[in-house]
Amino acid sequence: MLNWAQAGAAARSITEAWTRGGGPGGAIVLFDGEGVRDAAGGGYASVEGAVAFTPDTPNRFASISKHFLATALLRAGFDLEARLGDLLSDLPATLAEVPLGRALDMTAALPDMMEVFWQAGVPFTATLSAADIRAMLNHFPGLNGTPGEEMAYSNTGWRLAQVALERRAAIPYAQIIAELVAPLDLAIRFTSDETEIIPGLASGYWHDGDGWRRGRYGLHFSASGGMAGSAAALARWCSALLSGRDHLAGVIDRLVEPRRFNDGSASAYRLGLVETRLGEIALVGHGGSLPGYRNHMLMAPAQGVGVVVMTNREEDALWLTLQVLARLLGQDLPPAPQNAPTGLFAAEAGPVWAELTPDAISFNGGFERLVADQTGGLRSLPAYLDIQLTPDGPDSLEGRIGGVRRRLSRVPPTPLDPRLPGSWRERNFDLALTIRPDGTARLPWAGGIGFESRLTPLPGGRALADLVHGPWRHRPCLWLQPDGTLRVASHRARILHFERVPEGDLS
Structure with a gap:
């Protein structure tokens, strides 16, 4: 039995707290296959201008954008087994053999452009065009690893898939998106970077410990994260996906079809959507993060319902989305880990490490929230990365992270290796x-x-x-x-x- 009243009350409790805080806020929208069922907003879309954040306030979708591109590729008839080199003849040979499907499901071992720039000393606030970024990609000496072995988040495959789609369609991606959302009359658009003017767009903020500061991201967004629109518009889009309305008939089934590693096991990451669960209920969704913006959307396809949380504050949105959806579905939230090891851990060899807090993990720098699983172990609520770990005493953990079996041991006090200086x-x-x-x-x-x-x-x-x-x-x-x-x-x-x-x- 769906409980819209309780879910709406949970949403308003969150948004009212944003309003009381007097800072940035966001909107929460509940929907089913027919459309929006309830919505709430709170806090400010512009702190400087004291402009309220409502369900109709445009915001940046960030990585929630990805499944829009996947939808456009599927509708255009792209073969997911096609080599990137067959789609983009000017691609460096080091990347050309990667199949399109692996480039989209994060198993291609494609280095992420922003992280390569960051490691190379280029801040993500630097203003770089698509051509600037492509020039860096042409210098890639190879891949992160073997395609199909591991799910490791990367925006690069989505950036390349956008170029392939534009070349085949012979029109800019912004026009492709405009035509995709036009039958649903949605105010959703693609923007290539933060300099494009979007009327009414919420400003992004982060808190430095003393006060709110404006977020900035200078790199070209690409289709991996450049969509913008309101929480209500995104909810109506998701509603049409759930119901298979009009030109979206059957699309969600193709988006969430299991993707597999080389060993045949299924990955939680699909085509711009991530599979997870709430109790015994299967969920799919995705998060989105840009400096000052944090969003999440979750759908329960079998129940035909979902929740969108969109904020302009640098705080976790996944747990908020899950709280509201749990009320709607009458499910308990997953329990927090009990007596789980905390601290810094590493594999015996290689660049693999993890730092655990009582309810979260940073794995090689990728952050995920942890909950207790049904066997006494730990699992992620994957915003991006699927993690399943079992403690082996207080000083070691075993399990699968991104599809790869890992054993991590607590890092003892260690001097700097004299070979490094x-x-x-x-x-x-x-x-x-x-x-x-x-x-x-x-x-x-x-x-x-x-x-x-x-x-x-x-x-x-x-x-x-x-x-x-x-x-x-x-x-x-x-x-x-x-x-x-x-x-x-x-x-x-x-x-x-x-x-x-x-x-x-x-x-």
Whole structure:
């Protein structure tokens, strides 16, 4: 039995708290296959102008945008088994063999563009066009790993798929989206970057501990995250997906069809949607994050209902969405982990690490919330990454992360490996890196300015750097190779490869 009254009350409790806070806010919209059933808004869309955030306030969708592109590709008849090189003849050979489907389901091992830029010292606030980003992609020396082995989030495949669709359609992606949403009369649009004017758009904010600050993202968005519209408009789009209305007949079934790893097991990540569950009820949805914007949408296809949460504040939206949907479906929220290990863990070898708090995990820099599963272990509520772990005492964990079996052990107090200090040069991108014996490092940043970081040593010639920029934090692993070279690796990007150079010689 669906309980719309309780779900609406839960939504208003959240939005009213945003209003009482006197800062940025958001909107929550409940829907079924017929359309919007309830909606609430609170807080400010513009703190400076004291403009209220309502369900009709335009906001940035961020990565919720992805399933729009997947829908357009499916409707255009793209073969998911087609090689990217067959769709884009000018693609570097290192990427050409990747199948389109793997580029979309995050198993292609494609390095993520933003994270490569960040590791190379280009802040995500820098204004870069699609051509600028493509120029960087042409320098990729290879992939993160073997396609089909692991689900590792990357926007790069979606960026390339957008270009392939535009070339086949011979029209810009913004026009493709306009034609896709026109039959539903929805005020949803594609924007290529943050400089495009969107009337009434909510400003994005993040809190620095003292007050609210404006978020900024300078890179070209691409179809992986460039959609904009209101929470109510997104809910009406999702309603049409659920019901298979008009030109969307059968689309959701194709979007959520299981995608498989090389070993045949199913991935939680599909085509721009992530599979999860609430009790025994199957859910699909996706999150979206840009500096100052956090959104989530969840649908229960069998029940024909869903919830959209859209905010202009840098705070988790997944749990809020789940709270409202649980009330609607009459389900209990998943329990928090009990007595789960916390602290820093790492695999015996390689750049694999995780830091656990009582209810969350950062795996190689990818953040997910954790809950207790039915067997006494831990599982993620995957905004992006599916995680299932079982503690083996207080100092180790075993399970699958992104489809790969892992064993992680607690990191003991570890001195910096004496082989790490020195001067390093990455020849492919012409980058300099200095590691000092005292455990500090000077990382590439903003041309030759450099970024000072305190390293966290891991056993086996490894250390975590710490790059903080605005509301976001990046912790790449510096990983010494058997041949004496140094790799820089994170969940999304693992292609920077440094060679040692004579002390003081970084020419």
